[in-house]
Amino acid sequence: MIIGIGSDHGGYELKEYIKEYLDKENIQYIDYGTYSCESVDYPDYGKKVSQAVVSKEVDRGIVICGTGIGISIACNKVKGIRCALCSDTYSARMSREHNDANVLALGGRVLGKDLALEIVSVWLKTDFAGGRHARRIGKISELEG
Numbered sequence: 001m002i003i004g005i006g007s008d009h010g011g012y013e014l015k016e017y018i019k020e021y022l023d024k025e026n027i028q029y030i031d032y033g034t035y036s037c038e039s040v041d042y043p044d045y046g047k048k049v050s051q052a053v054v055s056k057e058v059d060r061g062i063v064i065c066g067t068g069i070g071i072s073i074a075c076n077k078v079k080g081i082r083c084a085l086c087s088d089t090y091s092a093r094m095s096r097e098h099n100d101a102n103v104l105a106l107g108g109r110v111l112g113k114d115l116a117l118e119i120v121s122v123w124l125k126t127d128f129a130g131g132r133h134a135r136r137i138g139k140i141s142e143l144e145g
């Protein structure tokens with residue numbers, strides 16, 4: 001599995017921390033930026049990661065801004081993206097099992113670093129349960145028109 005990761009300046013520090021974890025776990029990733037703490041616009045990075053997921057350049061995405069809110073809203077505007085903003089491990093697991101989330105959003109200014117890593121770890125390990133949930137995902141796709 002290859003992960004696309006991206007953030008704005010508010011998520012930059014957490015992005016770098018998550019990359020260290022991915023390196024340690026031998027999980028491949030592509031870093032779509034931003035590459036410093038300089039102020040940038042989060043939709044640009046949500047778009048880069050989301051387009052990489054939709055085009056199958058990567059299998060799944062992780063996006064981070066200050067709260068995770070703005071970048072998750074941006075990602076969910078891209079057709080085919082189901083981005084879940086998570087601040088606990090239960091939601092992270094459910095976002096995969098029930099919602100087949102293909103992008104995980106995190107808030108770099110609201111989450112402790114180790115909690116963020118646990119969320120990432122659970123999210124990466126959990127598979128979609130399918131069944132009745134697949135029908136519901138299908139109804140979400142219908143909303144995209």
Ligand code: RB5
Nearest residue numbers: 010065066067069070071
């Ligand atoms: C940037 O200051 C901040 O607005 C952004 O990181 C994010 O929290 C938006 O939702």
